[in-house]
Amino acid sequence: MTEPELARAKSVTLRDVARVAGVSVPTASKALNGREGVRAATRQAVLATAERLAFHPNTTARALKNGRSGTWGLITDDLEGRFSIPILMGAEDTAGAGKMSVFLCDARGDVIREKHHLQSLLGRQVDGLIIVGSRTDARASLGELPVPAIYVYAPSDAHTDLSIVPDNLGGGRLAAQHLLDLGRKRIAHIAGDRSYDAARARVTGVDEVLTAHNMELMGGQAFYGVWSEAWGRNATRRLVESSPDLDAVVCGSDQIARGVLDALKDLNLRVPEDVAVVSFDNWEVFATGAVPGLTSVDMNFEAMGRMAGEKLFAAMGGEEQQGTIIQPCRLVVRGSTCP
Amino acid sequence: MTEPELARAKSVTLRDVARVAGVSVPTASKALNGREGVRAATRQAVLATAERLAFHPNTTARALKNGRSGTWGLITDDLEGRFSIPILMGAEDTAGAGKMSVFLCDARGDVIREKHHLQSLLGRQVDGLIIVGSRTDARASLGELPVPAIYVYAPSDAHTDLSIVPDNLGGGRLAAQHLLDLGRKRIAHIAGDRSYDAARARVTGVDEVLTAHNMELMGGQAFYGVWSEAWGRNATRRLVESSPDLDAVVCGSDQIARGVLDALKDLNLRVPEDVAVVSFDNWEVFATGAVPGLTSVDMNFEAMGRMAGEKLFAAMGGEEQQGTIIQPCRLVVRGSTCP
DNA sequence: AAAGTTTTCGAAATCGATTTCTACCGTACC
DNA sequence: GGTACGGTAGAAATCGATTTCGAAAACTTT
Numbered sequence: 074m075t076e077p078e079l080a081r082a083k084s085v086t087l088r089d090v091a092r093v094a095g096v097s098v099p100t101a102s103k104a105l106n107g108r109e110g111v112r113a114a115t116r117q118a119v120l121a122t123a124e125r126l127a128f129h130p131n132t133t134a135r136a137l138k139n140g141r142s143g144t145w146g147l148i149t150d151d152l153e154g155r156f157s158i159p160i161l162m163g164a165e166d167t168a169g170a171g172k173m174s175v176f177l178c179d180a181r182g183d184v185i186r187e188k189h190h191l192q193s194l195l196g197r198q199v200d201g202l203i204i205v206g207s208r209t210d211a212r213a214s215l216g217e218l219p220v221p222a223i224y225v226y227a228p229s230d231a232h233t234d235l236s237i238v239p240d241n242l243g244g245g246r247l248a249a250q251h252l253l254d255l256g257r258k259r260i261a262h263i264a265g266d267r268s269y270d271a272a273r274a275r276v277t278g279v280d281e282v283l284t285a286h287n288m289e290l291m292g293g294q295a296f297y298g299v300w301s302e303a304w305g306r307n308a309t310r311r312l313v314e315s316s317p318d319l320d321a322v323v324c325g326s327d328q329i330a331r332g333v334l335d336a337l338k339d340l341n342l343r344v345p346e347d348v349a350v351v352s353f354d355n356w357e358v359f360a361t362g363a364v365p366g367l368t369s370v371d372m373n374f375e376a377m378g379r380m381a382g383e384k385l386f387a388a389m390g391g392e393e394q395q396g397t398i399i400q401p402c403r404l405v406v407r408g409s410t411c412p
Numbered sequence: 413m414t415e416p417e418l419a420r421a422k423s424v425t426l427r428d429v430a431r432v433a434g435v436s437v438p439t440a441s442k443a444l445n446g447r448e449g450v451r452a453a454t455r456q457a458v459l460a461t462a463e464r465l466a467f468h469p470n471t472t473a474r475a476l477k478n479g480r481s482g483t484w485g486l487i488t489d490d491l492e493g494r495f496s497i498p499i500l501m502g503a504e505d506t507a508g509a510g511k512m513s514v515f516l517c518d519a520r521g522d523v524i525r526e527k528h529h530l531q532s533l534l535g536r537q538v539d540g541l542i543i544v545g546s547r548t549d550a551r552a553s554l555g556e557l558p559v560p561a562i563y564v565y566a567p568s569d570a571h572t573d574l575s576i577v578p579d580n581l582g583g584g585r586l587a588a589q590h591l592l593d594l595g596r597k598r599i600a601h602i603a604g605d606r607s608y609d610a611a612r613a614r615v616t617g618v619d620e621v622l623t624a625h626n627m628e629l630m631g632g633q634a635f636y637g638v639w640s641e642a643w644g645r646n647a648t649r650r651l652v653e654s655s656p657d658l659d660a661v662v663c664g665s666d667q668i669a670r671g672v673l674d675a676l677k678d679l680n681l682r683v684p685e686d687v688a689v690v691s692f693d694n695w696e697v698f699a700t701g702a703v704p705g706l707t708s709v710d711m712n713f714e715a716m717g718r719m720a721g722e723k724l725f726a727a728m729g730g731e732e733q734q735g736t737i738i739q740p741c742r743l744v745v746r747g748s749t750c751p
Numbered sequence: 752a753a754a755g756t757t758t759t760c761g762a763a764a765t766c767g768a769t770t771t772c773t774a775c776c777g778t779a780c781c
Numbered sequence: 782g783g784t785a786c787g788g789t790a791g792a793a794a795t796c797g798a799t800t801t802c803g804a805a806a807a808c809t810t811t
Contacts, residue, residue: 154493473797
């Protein structure tokens, strides 16, 4: 067993490269990492052999030495990945391809499991944490941690943490302004679950714009319910009964909007000619599958992920930050408001 | 700087525990890992101090030593996480809470990016790979790898790899048999994209059952199109025109089914009284949001993930396997077939 | 009490890469 | 030609945990 390369057909180590290139391990390391103190010819030789042997450095060893693992942990409650995946992709993008890898952990809404995942991630020496809540209400802070953490979508309840949340208020304004721009005057709002911060903020945004134009919502207020198509259908039927002259509906989510579209059709009201419909989330499969396509306010998950990545890098660089960053939304116009 | 505990307020290492407990590092290691050769009293002391100091072993160091990182890599093309997240959760479950952490990488359908992620994951010494395709067609094998890999949802095109795929054929049978059990005789099939293996397999399954009962599909064949609501609507209109007496429709996906339901309603056909509807995927938000709720064939993603986890463990234990494992589907009955 | 066993513990090597820090080389200058 | 110097390369320590192996301690046995 004097031949190490026979013992493990596994992977090529730096030692192998150094031996083949006829230099020492430190020299090989310096050459590969572009550090000075290596003659150009030597560096070339090392690079060439590394290439030839298909050398890939063991990230684990590097992590152990310099205390940086090049990984982030993302903890979420999002069972379907609707939020998590775009946010993850956005975060990854800031690092440049493959520089950072992300552990995705699903706590499934269970605090115990979350604690467990957290410990596991810290044991793996992640360089940062992204905590993705499934609703925009403030969630319990994880407290003081040995690595920077950023709360995305749901803000932390501790103002010493850094949170990134979508601008639901601004989204509401966007939706209302869009309808006003189209000349709509009699606007109703079928909202989501009142217990959700997001639902209330969206309502507030709509209200603000209407008030500024000396208008108010049909029925005098928004109608809160649940985040489902069924609620959209029911609410629409009642709404049209009491206010048959309405000409636009803002919906708390795309799912609600789907219900609204269904009900309007049953009631022989044309969209967008008789009634324009705007909703929130811009969940592609729902928004584009509808007839007509739904004009919807996009929460910009990927942008939130990118921001999270940037802030994590900044924090890793020692630049501590706290507070709540509000990420603007954007309106995606489709057939439900413009023919 | 003779006081190491001042230098880094960071984390508690095994050395710290050993020092405080008054034993050597190896002894502390043995005590914590439940290995023999340690007196009961000594072990107790070590365990107590570890607890008191909130010691969490550095997984990175352990990984470096014994060559096992306790991590898996999951590479997917799934932009929304519809497949990946349930599969990831299933895989994690097999390990027991937190024992395995999973790197989630989204290749976004880009081969270059996939290669990149793969290298990155191998550099991080993952113990296994789960490759999740976004369509059931066979995908290019990643070839010989230093760690076991399992292809989920989309099988590998190399028969020396191990793949786990949903039983689309069996799913088709389930759907057809369900309709026959309900006494339906005139069954049509509005399928998805013909270029997808899944679409064709589902059709074959339905055909098999009908043929076994000396029946055939309305129109003599399945109608292929695309995986969209719009296709469901269009196809239904044409179908009812040519075969107004149909009493059941099998849909290639929940999205198609949503279009079918819409169109049937426009045509004043009641579901399920006049026409029963069965679909595939059981995508909750679509299936339960519809009126009536969609009876749908569930692909059991989580079960596929669990199977993947088990097989990876087996492979890590040296038990090589190859071939394709077909994971059964299950029928979830809702209002679109039973009132 | 001496010899033989068993148990318990710790010194040292290991994993793979990085990072000093020192030894050496050749060149340049006086 | 000897000293000084910038530039290269390598020896050794390091990260934190594991593991082997030898030594010391604690018991038995005669």
